[in-house]
Amino acid sequence: MHSIGILANCYCHFGRVDFGFSLLGKRLKLGYFLDSVIFNTLINGYIHCDKLPQAAILLDQIVKLGFQPTIVTFGAMVKGLCKIGDNAAALRLLTKMRSGGHCKPNLVIYSTIIDSLCKDRLLKEGLDLFSTMKTQGIKPNVVTYTSLVRGFYNSGCPDQAKHLLTEMLENNITPDVNTYSMLVDMFCKDGDVDEAQVILQLMIERGVTPNIITYNALLDGYCLRGQIKDAKKLIDIMHQKGCEPNRVSFTTMVNGYCKVRNTDKALKIFHEMFQKGMTPDVVTYTTLIDGLCKASRLPLALNLFKEMQTHGVIPNVVTYSSLVDGLCRNAGLGEAVAILKDMEDKGVKPNTVTYNIIIDSLCEVGQLEDAAKFFSELISKGLQPDCKTYGILIKGFCKKGLMDEAIQLLRKMEEDSCSADDCVYNVIIRGYIHNDDLPNALHYSDVMVSNGFEADAHTFSLFVGLMCSGNLSESSKDLLQKFLE
DNA sequence: GTAGGGTTAG
Numbered sequence: 001m002h003s004i005g006i007l008a009n010c011y012c013h014f015g016r017v018d019f020g021f022s023l024l025g026k027r028l029k030l031g032y033f034l035d036s037v038i039f040n041t042l043i044n045g046y047i048h049c050d051k052l053p054q055a056a057i058l059l060d061q062i063v064k065l066g067f068q069p070t071i072v073t074f075g076a077m078v079k080g081l082c083k084i085g086d087n088a089a090a091l092r093l094l095t096k097m098r099s100g101g102h103c104k105p106n107l108v109i110y111s112t113i114i115d116s117l118c119k120d121r122l123l124k125e126g127l128d129l130f131s132t133m134k135t136q137g138i139k140p141n142v143v144t145y146t147s148l149v150r151g152f153y154n155s156g157c158p159d160q161a162k163h164l165l166t167e168m169l170e171n172n173i174t175p176d177v178n179t180y181s182m183l184v185d186m187f188c189k190d191g192d193v194d195e196a197q198v199i200l201q202l203m204i205e206r207g208v209t210p211n212i213i214t215y216n217a218l219l220d221g222y223c224l225r226g227q228i229k230d231a232k233k234l235i236d237i238m239h240q241k242g243c244e245p246n247r248v249s250f251t252t253m254v255n256g257y258c259k260v261r262n263t264d265k266a267l268k269i270f271h272e273m274f275q276k277g278m279t280p281d282v283v284t285y286t287t288l289i290d291g292l293c294k295a296s297r298l299p300l301a302l303n304l305f306k307e308m309q310t311h312g313v314i315p316n317v318v319t320y321s322s323l324v325d326g327l328c329r330n331a332g333l334g335e336a337v338a339i340l341k342d343m344e345d346k347g348v349k350p351n352t353v354t355y356n357i358i359i360d361s362l363c364e365v366g367q368l369e370d371a372a373k374f375f376s377e378l379i380s381k382g383l384q385p386d387c388k389t390y391g392i393l394i395k396g397f398c399k400k401g402l403m404d405e406a407i408q409l410l411r412k413m414e415e416d417s418c419s420a421d422d423c424v425y426n427v428i429i430r431g432y433i434h435n436d437d438l439p440n441a442l443h444y445s446d447v448m449v450s451n452g453f454e455a456d457a458h459t460f461s462l463f464v465g466l467m468c469s470g471n472l473s474e475s476s477k478d479l480l481q482k483f484l485e
Numbered sequence: 486g487t488a489g490g491g492t493t494a495g
Contacts, residue, residue, distance in 0.1 A: 001486080003486080004486080005487075007486090008486080012487095037487050040487040041486075041487050042487095043487085044487060070488090071488075072488045073487085073488080074488080075487090075488030075489070076488045079488065107489080108489045109488080109489080111489045112488075112489045112490090114489090114490095115490060142490080143489055143490045144489085144490080145490090146490050147490050148490095176490095178490055178491055179490085181491060182490085182491075184492095211491085212491090212492075213491045215492085216491090217491085217492050218492095219492085219493090220493070223493095246492090247493085248492050248493045249492085249493085250493090251492095251493045251494075252492080252493050254493090254494095255493065258494095282494080283493050284493080284494080285494085286493095286495070287493075287495095288494090289494090290494065290495060291494095316494095318494055318495045320495085321495040322494075322495045323495090324495085325495065353495055356495095357495070
């Protein structure tokens with residue numbers, strides 16, 4: 001009975017819930033009773049392959065058969081709700097469990113929702129639930145803390161993340177391999193590979209063995225800094241330690257070579273994957289397609305796009321967006337629009353990033369009206385422009401000297417609770433300088449500084465150039481002198 | 486035998 005349960009679980013994790021059901025039949029034939037464990041396995045199987053509605057139907061049928069959902073059933077359903085992004089529904093289910101019923105929420109249920117809230121950057125809500133859980137007498141463990149630390153770090157609150165990590169240690173909760181891997185990953189993404197190395201050493205000293213996730217995070221850290229040699233060395237170390245590089249490791253290397261503009265080496269690694277019996281997935285293909293597009297090797301990229309589909313790998317929104325970018329740059333808007341249509345025909349929905357790519361290309365070549373058309377299309381599709389969308393459009397307006405429009409967008413961007421970053425301010429300031437509007441250039445420099453940013457080298461050199469040009473009135477010169485000082 | 490935290494692409 002247990003063997004059949006284990007096998008059913010395996011199939012469910014491979015996305016074959018149908019085989020799970022066959023095994024349920026087998027179990028009955030063998031004369032075993034059905035129990036909640038096998039039902040939970042199937043429900044969880046549906047949730048694993050994003051079929052929450054089917055999971056709910058099955059649960060309903062099970063209840064009609066007279067089985068009570070267990071805490072594990074609730075755990076799976078809560079995860080399912082979080083997975084589709086419905087935190088509110090997950091919280092409602094939690095409340096329902098608390099107020100009535102035989103299953104009170106436990107550590108797993110709370111940790112699942114806290115993790116989901118953190119991933120959606122709802123940090124306050126995450127912390128609130130964390131407090132609630134503690135007041136209910138449920139002690140957080142290493143899983144709960146790891147989710148919180150990662151969430152705060154990824155949302156740009158490193159101090160709070162550090163605070164939570166300290167709190168965890170003070171509560172005598174020992175970091176495990178996932179906690180250390182997260183720290184390695186965070187330092188790498190910050191560009192501090194040395195500190196990541198220190199963490200790796202530390203975990204080994206403390207008897208926690210790094211796994212493939214730890215190594216892959218570090219590998220990516222090297223690749224992000226263009227340290228391909230170090231990345232290669234790490235691959236060797238992984239072999240030595242018996243932690244065989246996997247598809248993600250190879251994809252990371254492909255990306256590393258693409259980012260240092262060595263597409264030949266990237267292609268070589270890609271072919272090695274086949275020799276090693278590893279099948280590239282959609283991420284591998286997309287990485288390479290993007291790299292080839294950026295290296296203006298468009299025919300090769302398009303070939304690969306066909307090849308992936310003959311291998312049964314289905315392009316997703318990232319794949320299409322990479323191609324749209326490549327086509328905009330190398331073949332023109334017409335081709336890009338054609339692929340956009342192909343994408344929608346295949347049922348792949350463009351997202352904000354896809355539109356940002358098109359709008360950026362159009363702004364680059366000065367076709368602001370077309371850019372505005374795509375901006376409206378983005379809105380009409382119910383998508384949200386993000387900070388990048390505004391930044392791209394502002395840059396487009398500045399390039400044409402349409403400063404009033406640029407400032408209008410800056411306001412709209414802030415209304416949309418997107419805060420302008422240093423790039424946006426620098427673009428605006430340079431726009432005013434090019435328009436011979438020094439007072440406004442200086443005004444926005446002040447605004448930028450008061451927001452905690454600085455002029456970049458490009459902007460600064462424009463100011464210096466202006467100072468030396470001799471075209472300034474005495475009063476302007478004074479203003480600029482004061483600013484530069 | 487069943488539920489929670491993991492690395493890669495635009």
